[in-house]
Amino acid sequence: MITAALYEDGQRTSAHDSLMENFRELRRHPGGMAWIGLHRPDPAELQSLAAEFDLHPLAIDDALEAHQRPKPERYGDTLLAFLRAARYMAADEEVDFGGLHVFVGRDLVITVRHGAAPDLAAVRARVENSPPDLLERGPEAVLCAIMDAVVDGYAPVVAGLQNDIDEIETEVFGNAPGVSRRIYELSREVVDSQRATHPLVAIPAGLSAGFEKHDIDEELRRHLRDVADHATHVTERVDGFKQALQDILTVNATLVTQQQNEEMKALAEAGHAQNEEIKKVSSWAALLFAPTLVGTIYGMNFDHMPELTWRYGYPAVLTVIVLVCTVIYRALRRNKWL
Template identity: 25%
Template sequence: MEHSLTATPQNRDSRRQASGETPTLVASRVYIKGKQARDVPVDELARVAGEPDHLLWVGLKEPDAVMVGEVARQLGLDSHVVEDLQAKHRLPKVMDYDSVVLVVAMTIEVGASDGLPVYGETQMLIGRNFLLTIRRGAVAPHTELRRRLESMPDKLARGSDFIAAELIDLLIDRYNVAYDVFEKAVGNMEHSLIVRGLEGLHIKRLYQMRRDFQKMHSSIAPLGEVCRRLGHLDFTPISAAARSHFNDLSDRVSRVDRLFDNLGSGLAFAFEAGMLIEQSKQTDTTRRLAAWAAILAVPTAIAGIYGMNFENIPELKWKYGFWVITGLMTSVCGYLYYRFRKAKWL
């Protein structure tokens, strides 16, 4: 379970829990050379962050402005940093404030109830000896990553930049999980389009899937550029050892982005194939109707002529007239039917 801590004394925490509110501070731990992890209240963050060989990792979920402001005050952050932490970001980005670096990444997960994509945002503020993570809209926590790193003190001791790289790697893993789910959904829809065309297809669902893939592309692709910048540019909190890790992450992001892009392209091609199949079906129906109209036009025309009630119509009083006309109509209709069948119109 995530550690549920508070930014205020325990009596305020009790009132928060009694009211049923979800605590915004889900974890606040300090590590000494990757070991001796312990929880730290918000009002002690300033003291802990200033101690040497200490690494502070604070995790917030859906925080309000008061919580963000209090944590920022404890960490000594500039007002511009606080504004960006409280802002809602639409695309991944990296912002340099000399002493700290803010990395924004978009999260893509699959809803457990409906299987639809769930979009969120994860902010990572990287300092020399602290890491502040803020999740908004993201469903899955970072608890498993925290536990895994705590079991490997040597990696945890590498610093906040290494933890940020591991967090981005975790987000990429979740991109792959979402891709596996959507790949099956697209495969089923492609099969339906190829076999049945647009018949029985939910056009709104197809349109929403194409929009989702466009949004996924716009959410994932910029993260590759963010990782490239972190791997090549000289940011104060980013060590040289961590830059190579960010370069590797940039390649991973590019591969995942191509996978989602291929899904969107495959869905578009399948839709075009379904349109062609549907047009072919409509063309076949039009041909059948035209063929039968031509066949039925012959007896209709003859019957219409002999039904005009003129007295002097050839063969009108001939005793074989009916059978001759009936045979003529049958012969002409049969010949037309044969020709249309040969032309595959019927």
Template identity: 30%
Template sequence: MLAVVYIFKIDDRGAVGHTVDDLDRLLAEDAGFVWVDIPHCDDDAVRVLSETFGFHRLAVKDIRERNRVPKMHVYADHVFVVLHAPERGERGHVHYLELDQFIGGNYLVTVHGPNNPAVSEAAAERETRAVRERLANGRLRPASPAALSHAVVAALIRNQEEYVELVTADVWALEQQVTGGQVAEPEAFLTDLFRARHGLLSVRTMAALSGALYSHLAQVADLPGGHRGSVDDIADRFTRVRRITDGQREYLQGVIDFYQSLLTLRSTVVGQTQNDRVQELTVASYAQNEEVKKISAWAAIFFAPSLVAAVYGMNFIHMPELEWMFGYPFAVVLMVLAGMALHWAFKRRGWL
């Protein structure tokens, strides 16, 4: 026995709930059609889908496993469709909520998941729960399984649009941070930009692939229990979501380009400031070198007289100049000439 399942017989009188035990009888009736909504596909659900409805084993296998992309298969008496809706997770992660459908002439079977364990049951059943509520209060009176499927898929598309609206609010907030100069941490800001871009790309992929599937379905002749007009409408709605997402993605790319320009400009200013600082240090170093050369030159100039004075100040006995009458004037003149010669040499080299 299925743990959780919603079974409705829908006809002119509205939607009436039933149990799994009534399913064979309901499918055998001519009036109206049956909607079976399975939140969790367990072994009992697989048995009903395989034995009661006789669905292809590959289709049943698909509903037991996670499908990363939308898909569609047209069988002789029904159409199998796999679609996704977005759900925001932690740190900008986008959960793909899978919704599988079997659309036949007198039945619609919807199967949820399997989904990430982090996704709540309320989020996973969002579309079908909204349709069940509309059936209960009489606001929805589908005339065929295709019409009911149209209502379910339309709810899924609205959720895609709401997700785009949610990401768009994030994009606008990011733009205000950039234009207002309120980006305190560039790394965190770039992470937020990537998360917004990832969200838009995810929804864009869902809408584009799903729209392509329904556009292809519209070209199939003799749709089982379907209405071509509703299929065309769904394809147009998916196309609209894709175009809206493309527009917001271009808007976000403008924010990214503007922020990149700001980073480039700031980097240029910092580089220019560093170049100016290096130039200032170079000028200071050059000036310091000039001062060092002057000090060294004057030290050498004063060293020459000091050397002569040191030599003649040693007072050795055997120094002929000590007894020479012109020894003192000679030493003074030698010191002056040595200093002048060094001064001339350094002046010529530009040290003085």
């Protein structure tokens, strides 16, 4: 997808969806500035741009790669800035990153976008609706506007991450299931955000030094410093999120350990109570063993059992049973089984 326009004296004069038409239009207006935007271009389109504007082959190779570390790089008279824009996907609790390459030449701006963010159509509309003196400052003004949009695009990301962290804090103390997994997944998004935002602080500093070297308008340098301040604020917030998640993870681990200890204690108490019941049942079984044994012996109905004809046999048996049960009972009480 190609979006292109030609600007003269800070005003849009023409727009074409064909690269060749834009090339011809720029040749007819050598004092103008072209802003060509490409969304997920194929190599042939980039090679066509390279041939028309004498872009360095390494710059074209970089533009074909969507996953790079944000950085500025100068190839002769052309500056290439790679930025990582972001948007927050609230439903999935994920940060969607998109690579953006910005070529800045003497009268040229080329943007190569590999993701959904940022919305360059909105950036173009805002720049075109600004006072004409903004675009009269040249391609660097467009670069500053794009960088400003990229950095400002992290504000919803920061807000979304903050909201998720607040929810996780509530879930941790509410013993919600699956909160540990949510902490780890959000930590991964925060780490990715750190990798994307940290270079955004260094890029304006490097560009500012280049602006001074090439005597770029002071207002643009001031704008660039403002972008750097916003990037620093975003980076500090994201760094704070990482520390907050580490603290939450520590608290969650402590609470999980406490819960496990309480469960183990409850199991131990239940086991102890069960053992006490078993001891009582076993004790009563032991007490009943003596009379049961005697009753079993004399219930065998043998013909020759001397005790059956003895006058004092029955009282003697009862006395023995009582004595045996008393001894067993006292032993069980002494050992606290009863």
